[in-house]
Amino acid sequence: MSEPDKLNPSRIVYHRGSVVYARFKFGGPDDYRHPLDVPNGLGCGCVCDECNEQLLGCANDSVKVAAGLYKKIPYFSHQSNTKCAPGGERGLMEAFRLVLDSLRSFCLPEARYSSGDGEVHDVVYRPAATVELNSFALVPKVSGFPYELLLKTGGGDVRLLVVTKKPGAAVFESVKQQPVPTVVAHMIPDHEGIILMRDVLAAVQKGSSVVWVSLPEMDAFAAEKRRLREAEQERIRQAEEEAQVNADILKKEKLRRMDEEAKKAGLVKLLCAGCKEETRYGLASDDWQKCDTCNRMTFFWPIKTLA
Ligand SMILES: [Zn+2]
Ligand SMILES: [Zn+2]
Numbered sequence: 001m002s003e004p005d006k007l008n009p010s011r012i013v014y015h016r017g018s019v020v021y022a023r024f025k026f027g028g029p030d031d032y033r034h035p036l037d038v039p040n041g042l043g044c045g046c047v048c049d050e051c052n053e054q055l056l057g058c059a060n061d062s063v064k065v066a067a068g069l070y071k072k073i074p075y076f077s078h079q080s081n082t083k084c085a086p087g088g089e090r091g092l093m094e095a096f097r098l099v100l101d102s103l104r105s106f107c108l109p110e111a112r113y114s115s116g117d118g119e120v121h122d123v124v125y126r127p128a129a130t131v132e133l134n135s136f137a138l139v140p141k142v143s144g145f146p147y148e149l150l151l152k153t154g155g156g157d158v159r160l161l162v163v164t165k166k167p168g169a170a171v172f173e174s175v176k177q178q179p180v181p182t183v184v185a186h187m188i189p190d191h192e193g194i195i196l197m198r199d200v201l202a203a204v205q206k207g208s209s210v211v212w213v214s215l216p217e218m219d220a221f222a223a224e225k226r227r228l229r230e231a232e233q234e235r236i237r238q239a240e241e242e243a244q245v246n247a248d249i250l251k252k253e254k255l256r257r258m259d260e261e262a263k264k265a266g267l268v269k270l271l272c273a274g275c276k277e278e279t280r281y282g283l284a285s286d287d288w289q290k291c292d293t294c295n296r297m298t299f300f301w302p303i304k305t306l307a
Helices: 091-103 169-176 199-204 217-263
Strands: 012-015 021-026 056-058 062-067 069-072 076-077 105-109 111-114 123-125 128-141 147-153 156-163 180-186 194-196 210-214 268-271 280-282 287-289 298-303
Touching: 012 091, 012 199, 091 105, 091 128, 091 147, 091 156, 091 199, 105 156, 105 199, 111 217, 123 217, 169 210, 194 199, 194 287, 210 217, 217 268, 217 280, 280 298
Parallel strands: 156 180
Antiparallel strands: 012 194, 056 076, 062 069, 105 128, 111 123, 128 147, 147 156, 180 210, 268 280, 268 298, 287 298
């Protein structure tokens, strides 16, 4: 089969419940084949990863995709071990391998961080960009962890996790503890459980459904930004506090002088019945005025005779 067939956008590369790519018995450990590229039946020469049983190539069988709904899906069938269910994730990695090998590039998605303390990632750290691939390799599968490719780019290593359902929090925790920048491709099957080569091409070429889960360099940058912002806020707070202290001193001094003047004039100090400010002077009977502090027409009570 020629390359274009292998990268045909409408080729089914994953079907939930079926083995769409299987290991070729006569090839290397990473030689996986699609049913459309091998003869049907036992002649396919492919074996199951899980139980090692020789599989049957089924290029044109109808497979149940929903209740009462059948669709032509190329897959590999077990001969007898019907209980074996290896899933299709390994096959999906083969689709990624084919696309990466052909394009020799990968689109890293846009990277954003949060400017505040919230979860909204509103600041673009780096726009989406296509990087050249020097090489890439499938990382040996760890149980409970998604399939992973290590991409070696001109800008450094990037881990690419490929999942068909949202991974648990433990996976993200583990990823964040590693120094290598990591993206995850959320390859979510359609309602019939199918992923097409088109979806893999879009992920690799355009970064569709690919997101950063760890970018230590950006995290350090964002942390430094946050530190600077907090230092600036603290500086402003201290300056405001200082200005307030100075204003209080000036106000006290002004009052002291007003008290002195009033005393000379033989007046008493008055207190606003509304806001309790002691800002007025008058005769003991001077009582209905507008308060400069609270702006109300109110009573002013004589509070003491100025000593
Ligand atoms: Zn099996
Ligand atoms: Zn007042």
